[in-house]
Amino acid sequence: xxxxxxxxxxxxxxRTLLRESRRLFASRGYGAVGLAEIVDAAAVTKxxxxxxxxxxxxxxxxxxEQVQQExxxxxAATAQAHDDPWEQLTAGCRAFLAASSDPDVQQIMLIDAPxxxxxxxxxxxxxxxxxxxxxxxxxxxIAQGTIAPQPVEPLTHLLSxxxxxxxxxxxxxxxxxxxxxxxxxxxxxxEALRHR
Amino acid sequence: xxxxxxxxxxxxxxRTLLRESRRLFASRGYGAVGLAEIVDAAAVTKxxxxxxxxxxxxxxxxxxEQVQQExxxxxAATAQAHDDPWEQLTAGCRAFLAASSDPDVQQIMLIDAPxxxxxxxxxxxxxxxxxxxxxxxxxxxIAQGTIAPQPVEPLTHLLSxxxxxxxxxxxxxxxxxxxxxxxxxxxxxxEALRHR
DNA sequence: CTCCTTCGCGTACCGTTGGTATGTGAAGGT
DNA sequence: ACCTTCACATACCAACGGTACGCGAAGGAG
Numbered sequence: 001x002x003x004x005x006x007x008x009x010x011x012x013x014x015r016t017l018l019r020e021s022r023r024l025f026a027s028r029g030y031g032a033v034g035l036a037e038i039v040d041a042a043a044v045t046k047x048x049x050x051x052x053x054x055x056x057x058x059x060x061x062x063x064x065e066q067v068q069q070e071x072x073x074x075x076a077a078t079a080q081a082h083d084d085p086w087e088q089l090t091a092g093c094r095a096f097l098a099a100s101s102d103p104d105v106q107q108i109m110l111i112d113a114p115x116x117x118x119x120x121x122x123x124x125x126x127x128x129x130x131x132x133x134x135x136x137x138x139x140x141x142i143a144q145g146t147i148a149p150q151p152v153e154p155l156t157h158l159l160s161x162x163x164x165x166x167x168x169x170x171x172x173x174x175x176x177x178x179x180x181x182x183x184x185x186x187x188x189x190x191e192a193l194r195h196r
Numbered sequence: 197x198x199x200x201x202x203x204x205x206x207x208x209x210x211r212t213l214l215r216e217s218r219r220l221f222a223s224r225g226y227g228a229v230g231l232a233e234i235v236d237a238a239a240v241t242k243x244x245x246x247x248x249x250x251x252x253x254x255x256x257x258x259x260x261e262q263v264q265q266e267x268x269x270x271x272a273a274t275a276q277a278h279d280d281p282w283e284q285l286t287a288g289c290r291a292f293l294a295a296s297s298d299p300d301v302q303q304i305m306l307i308d309a310p311x312x313x314x315x316x317x318x319x320x321x322x323x324x325x326x327x328x329x330x331x332x333x334x335x336x337x338i339a340q341g342t343i344a345p346q347p348v349e350p351l352t353h354l355l356s357x358x359x360x361x362x363x364x365x366x367x368x369x370x371x372x373x374x375x376x377x378x379x380x381x382x383x384x385x386x387e388a389l390r391h392r
Numbered sequence: 393c394t395c396c397t398t399c400g401c402g403t404a405c406c407g408t409t410g411g412t413a414t415g416t417g418a419a420g421g422t
Numbered sequence: 423a424c425c426t427t428c429a430c431a432t433a434c435c436a437a438c439g440g441t442a443c444g445c446g447a448a449g450g451a452g
Contacts, residue, residue: 006419010429031227031311034409046411047431056410106315115227115311119302119364153369154362154378158385161361162354168315169353182350189354192388202448206400230438242440243402252439 014052016042022063026104030060030112060108060116067109068129071099075130079137086146089137090190093163094183096130100167101179110164131160147193155193162186210248212238218259222300226256226308256304256312263305264325267295271326275333282342285333286386289359290379292326296363297375306360327356343389351389358382 020041024033035056039046053059078095079088099105114122135156141147166182175181216237220229231252235245249255274291275284296302310318331352337343362378371377 004419006428009419013429029311029314035411036409045431048429050411051429111310111315114307115225118225119307120368123365123368150381151374151377153365154374154381157361157365158358158378158381161364162358164361165353165357166350168357169319169349172316172319173349178347178350181347182354185346185350185354189385189388192385200448202399205448209400231440232438241402244400246440247399247401 013042013044013048017044017049017052017059018063018066021059022066022104022108025060025063025112026107029107030116057116060112064108064113064117064125065129067105068125071096071105071109072130072133074099076133079133085137085140085144086194089134089141090187092133092137093159093186093190096163097167097170097179097183097186100164101170103171106168106171110168126160131156134160141193145195148195159189162189209238209240209244213240213245213248213255214259214262217255218262218300218304221256221259221308222303225303226312253312256308260304260309260313260321261325263301264321267292267301267305268326268329270295272329275329281333281336281340282390285330285337286383288329288333289355289382289386292359293363293366293375293379293382296360297366299367302364302367306364322356327352330356337389341391344391355385358385 017038021033021038024038024041035046035049038059039049042048049059053062075092075095079092082088082091100110113125117125135152138147138152138155142149142152163186166186170178170182213234217229217234220234220237231242231245234255235242238244245255249258271288271291275288278284278287296306309321313321331348334343334348334351338345338348359382362382366374366378
């Protein structure tokens, strides 16, 4: 069913298209890359592209989904290596910072995505991919009394936004211990949430 | 010198162009607005537009500069109403949140700007417009011992990113006391920076 | 007042872009 | 052996950002 020469070729074309367009979008930005360049790099034509994706925006959406899943998986894997919910939160945040330091992830997920898809859709995708986990972790910590009772949504957005911007800055920072300093400051903020 | 019929007409055309394009960019986003629509709304032609601006991107840059100055002025005015550096910081952050709740400001300054101009240029403009003041306030507080000695740059980016994302979320939040809850959480984080 | 220059802007046009309609040949069922 | 379906190629289009050039009014020089 999922097999056959035609299905295999289809999958391969789609994967090549995603791979090449992701490479180009990541290196030069969504707006600066034309479809002609993409289909040329993938050694196909626009007909093939539009057979797999509804539009240039739809292609970008598929790439973003892929990037977000990769980041979310790294964060989840790191967090699940710990038992204590508080350590899960801190380790998850560290893992997110590390994953977001990848230039590809930054250009696609943090810079272009909100402008290309609109903030609302970007937000919805980020929610289901990673912000949901963050909110859940915070809820758990509130439930067990580690964090003072308070609405989790504002907290989620403040932390998410802080880490996103910090990751973008780290990419251009020349100071070799900028990552350590950033983590120290973020850790300081997280500690502030602990019940006194 | 700055007067004369020709100079007055020039200024008026430029201002009309900025006003209309800002309105359109803010309401539908940079990518979804064409130059034809802009010059039509301003009752001029593309010749006039390109006489005042080098490109569509350059037009956007001029608008962004204007928006950032407005926000920065509101923040500075609020901060300077206080004497205590700590109150200047907190009041400034509150003012920034309030100013960034304007949908026009969000679409132009927070959503489109990084993608249109690239993160580096956006960062540079934000730096000279408002982030510089934030960093200065933090430096002052460190110098006077209110905040523990630490690098200010990571702190600046964490706080700036947190406030940006929070402002975007507040725009879509239905909960009427979302602003209060957000400020409570942010205030909690700021308090954490105070020397123990 | 006259002449010439400059300036602000309009007109006409171009190359490229995202998107579409249609053709085509191989794969797969019957 | 036949017909359908599918994956993709080809050819084309409207709209876009951008440019070259023309034109009329404003302003300085004599």
